[in-house]
Amino acid sequence: MLKPFTEQGEFIHSFIFRMQDTTGFKDFSNIVSTTGRWKEYIYIHKNTGFIFERHNESDLIQLLRNTGFDKKYTVQGRAQELTKPTKYLEDLQKLINPTSKPRGLMIPNFMSREVRFCKSCMNEFIKEYGTGFFKGHWQVSKYCNTHQIPLLLLKASAKNTSIQNIRRIIRGELLNEVQEFELKEEDLFVSPQLFA
Ligand SMILES: [Zn+2]
Numbered sequence: 518m519l520k521p522f523t524e525q526g527e528f529i530h531s532f533i534f535r536m537q538d539t540t541g542f543k544d545f546s547n548i549v550s551t552t553g554r555w556k557e558y559i560y561i562h563k564n565t566g567f568i569f570e571r572h573n574e575s576d577l578i579q580l581l582r583n584t585g586f587d588k589k590y591t592v593q594g595r596a597q598e599l600t601k602p603t604k605y606l607e608d609l610q611k612l613i614n615p616t617s618k619p620r621g622l623m624i625p626n627f628m629s630r631e632v633r634f635c636k637s638c639m640n641e642f643i644k645e646y647g648t649g650f651f652k653g654h655w656q657v658s659k660y661c662n663t664h665q666i667p668l669l670l671l672k673a674s675a676k677n678t679s680i681q682n683i684r685r686i687i688r689g690e691l692l693n694e695v696q697e698f699e700l701k702e703e704d705l706f707v708s709p710q711l712f713a
């Protein structure tokens with residue numbers, strides 16, 4: 518069974534991507550946009566739903582937490598834990614049985630939809646777990662707290678090119694289509710510790 522890296526901070530798009538990739542599912546339009554970024558409204562395909570049924574609800578909820586669903590952003594650009602827990606079960610329903618339009622569950626608007634990653638983290642994940650994955654923390658930062666280096670950004674491209682590149686990133690391949698973030702001083706401080 519494909520394991521979600523809940524405690525390591527994996528976010529929901531990453532897990533759905535890996536799950537579909539592993540099972541040979543071809544349609545990634547539920548999580549990757551036409552401009553090759555992570556999607557704003559996401560859902561689980563009906564015919565992959567059985568894979569999610571094998572996971573504990575608590576694992577899926579943790580993936581939502583890693584996607585910022587239990588946080589809000591302050592004016593200073595820092596994340597804060599919400600005092601009231603969000604409606605996780607309602608959110609899960611939108612994800613698994615999307616009925617509304619636009620289709621699916623909307624991710625919090627402070628989460629960037631750029632494909633960002635830390636090269637050193639990715640290499641360590643592959644060594645330790647046999648696969649790379651994407652952390653929710655990277656969607657609110659341009660800087661890796663663990664390695665103290667700028668994150669890499671996958672350049673915008675068509676959806677299918679981007680899907681190929683995401684696949685290559687989680688296998689640890691080197692890509693020309695990435696660029697390092699140029700950090701300003703404030704970028705080192707906005708990185709919310711809650712996601713680390
Ligand atoms: Zn790192």
